[in-house]
Amino acid sequence: KDMQGKVALVTGAGSGIGKACAMLYAQHGASVVVSDIADEHGQQVVDEIAAAGGNATFVRADVGDPAQCEQLVAETVAAYGRLDMACNNAGIGGEQNPTADYSLDGWQHVININLNSVFYCMKYQLQQLLKQGGGGAIVNMSSILGQVAFATSPGYVAAKHALLGLTKTAAVEYAPQSIRINSVGPAFIDTPLLAQIPSDMKQMLIGLHPIGRLGRAEEVAELVIWLSSDKASFVTGAYYPVDGGYLAR
Numbered sequence: 001k002d003m004q005g006k007v008a009l010v011t012g013a014g015s016g017i018g019k020a021c022a023m024l025y026a027q028h029g030a031s032v033v034v035s036d037i038a039d040e041h042g043q044q045v046v047d048e049i050a051a052a053g054g055n056a057t058f059v060r061a062d063v064g065d066p067a068q069c070e071q072l073v074a075e076t077v078a079a080y081g082r083l084d085m086a087c088n089n090a091g092i093g094g095e096q097n098p099t100a101d102y103s104l105d106g107w108q109h110v111i112n113i114n115l116n117s118v119f120y121c122m123k124y125q126l127q128q129l130l131k132q133g134g135g136g137a138i139v140n141m142s143s144i145l146g147q148v149a150f151a152t153s154p155g156y157v158a159a160k161h162a163l164l165g166l167t168k169t170a171a172v173e174y175a176p177q178s179i180r181i182n183s184v185g186p187a188f189i190d191t192p193l194l195a196q197i198p199s200d201m202k203q204m205l206i207g208l209h210p211i212g213r214l215g216r217a218e219e220v221a222e223l224v225i226w227l228s229s230d231k232a233s234f235v236t237g238a239y240y241p242v243d244g245g246y247l248a249r
């Protein structure tokens with residue numbers, strides 16, 4: 001178990017990709033802080049990790065609130081004494097409307113939850129990693145929509161593109177302290193985020209993936225855990241798609 005004795009923090013870990021990441025960090029031996037706004041889902045993930053012989057704690061935090069992001073890091077340190085790896089994963093689909101019709105509130109909200117949140121989380125995570133003398137790894141959850149457009153999601157697409165710039169900047173700032181920071185770009189993954197989508201729309205989405213299916217959360221988690229691990233010791237400031245060929249078309 002290559003992550004024994006290490007501490008991982010995952011936001012939005014009550015569901016979907018975040019849950020898969022939390023489970024896999026635990027499987028690799030890390031102690032995991034499972035964070036979400038959905039208390040029940042978060043607690044369920046903690047219970048599943050414990051049932052599988054792992055070590056996890058739930059900490060509630062709304063990543064749209066900087067004070068709660070700061071508190072989340074403090075509670076991680078209170079629970080396990082340190083922080084080694086963070087996956088800033090929490091995010092929402094947000095309003096769907098073409099740009100001219102996109103509401104001002106909808107824009108502010110999706111930018112706050114999908115972009116500002118990652119800045120807030122990284123700010124306090126980095127302070128903790130620096131306090132420990134450097135080292136550690138951060139993975140930010142972007143999307144294929146961090147590289148290409150998707151009509152009716154201007155706020156989501158803008159936030160996911162912006163995450164790449166934020167990731168690269170922090171990566172060059174803290175490379176000298178051996179803190180590695182990368183982002184990953186899943187294509188459409190079969191999670192509760194896509195549950196509301198009608199089935200004809202789902203078929204259309206499947207058709208956009210040369211592999212001929214949607215992705216699984218576990219397939220994204222494998223990349224996140226690799227990027228977090230010492231195996232990725234020369235990898236920083238990068239964006240990795242995990243997309244069934246979506247961006248290659």
Ligand code: NAD
Nearest residue numbers: 012014015016017037062063090091143186188189191193
């Ligand atoms: P999901 O809806 O299954 O899970 C997201 C989790 O985040 C939920 O448990 C939710 O309660 C939590 N959350 C929402 N708002 C929060 C907040 N303000 N503070 C803390 N937690 C909050 O979604 P998912 O598909 O697993 O998506 C996870 C991440 O992956 C998101 O950033 C999403 O944009 C990204 N992503 C998803 C897909 C996909 O197709 N599912 C594709 C590319 C990228």
